[in-house]
């Protein structure tokens with residue numbers, strides 16, 4: 197109960213800050229949502245009243261957002277052009293002003309907002325990876341959790357975690373050059389910088405940066421600050437909105453910049469209800485984070501969309517599996533130096549990687565990128581005796597089929613790549629069966645300390661189940677002679 201009321205107090209403080217400091221309207225006519233417990237997903241946003249389609253839900257003043265426009269002057273470029281990226285800058289700000297355990301943030305600018313951010317990311321796979329490295333021999337639990345993940349999930353996670361470590365190093369180098377940032381902090385608890393600049397900083401500092409970085413990664417949304425739509429600056433942390441959980445089917449909240457500010461970038465952020473739906477009082481208000489595959493949701497956000505066993509295979513739920521490791525292994529096990537040649541050509545032509553199989557739309561199918569890569573491999577393999585030293589004519593034939601100038605390279609080539617897809621599906625099926633078995637054997641080592649264990653296991657099992665059902669379905673398509 198104490199915890200519940202603590203959260204409620206933080207929410208009330210946030211609203212007071214938004215109203216008194218930033219002039220936000222927080223009466224029920226202007227703020228139609230509130231933060232409540234969302235079982236299985238932490239906190240969530242809920243409607244305080246019925247809201248008709250396209251009605252205003254709330255408007256967050258521009259100055260209450262955390263982005264390069266509102267904090268950029270605190271973190272100017274360093275002497276040798278050392279500039280922080282938006283992710284690094286916002287992460288640094290959160291890192292410097294992380295709330296004390298069980299307390300609030302002393303940040304004079306955004307304290308009441310930072311105090312509402314989640315404190316615990318122990319179920320996020322990025323945390324498992326960082327702790328495995330920090331705790332070394334004591335990181336056995338984290339190691340077995342990581343080893344229980346499907347290989348493609350582990351691989352995507354490694355890429356994400358590499359970004360985290362690179363950002364941490366950049367932020368440390370920046371602070372080393374601009375030590376006055378820490379020296380001038382009046383209210384932050386980061387008053388001493390000694391360990392920060394040592395070769396191996398205290399684990400607690402790394403974990404605080406991880407907390408900051410995960411908040412940025414899981415809560416920032418697109419917000420136009422730069423005239424170029426693809427600029428990395430176009431992101432922000434946004435109070436209230438960042439309590440919205442994801443649903444794959446639709447968005448109840450539609451972000452938009454206030455029309456009267458459309459000439460100016462970085463105006464107040466207005467959120468309206470969906471134009472095709474009425475929101476019912478007390479219903480949860482969802483934001484669709486994007487059409488992400490479950491492995492992406494898992495590594496970026498630490499959860500997966502829930503679905504019923506069998507529904508991917510029945511075509512009711514869409515599933516996707518990344519098979520890059522198996523395709524690379526196929527190339528590596530090919531004759532001679534073929535792997536090197538194939539990689540070089542596919543990289544040059546923009547077809548390296550992102551090789552997936554999909555359960556929908558029917559028929560379940562390999563991605564075009566996967567078919568294209570396999571076509572090249574088999575064409576080279578069939579002609580390597582004569583052409584590997586000069587693959588230009590082979591590549592030309594492959595390119596023609598890729599660009600649709602010819603329908604196919606040859607019937608034999610079609611048969612070969614289809615057989616490879618079937619082999620890949622069989623491998624995925626086998627390892628999904630083994631992987632599921634291994635996860636079921638994993639034990640919660642500290643029942644009292646990991647209350648969310650069964651939820652973590654459910655997510656990992658669903659990732660394996662998706663691998664199983666998608667690959668079975670694609671194998672069925674291949675064996676039935678489906679054309680893709």
Ligand SMILES: C[S@@+](CC[C@H](N)C(=O)[O-])C[C@H]1O[C@@H](n2cnc3c(N)ncnc32)[C@H](O)[C@@H]1O
Pocket residue numbers: 236237238239240314414415438439440441442443496497498499500
């Ligand atoms: C933008 S925050 C949403 C608010 C968050 N639930 C909280 O307690 O502050 C994103 C995080 O919420 C959780 N989340 C969002 N949608 C979810 C869902 N459908 N199922 C489970 N967790 C979800 C994940 O932990 C994710 O990283």
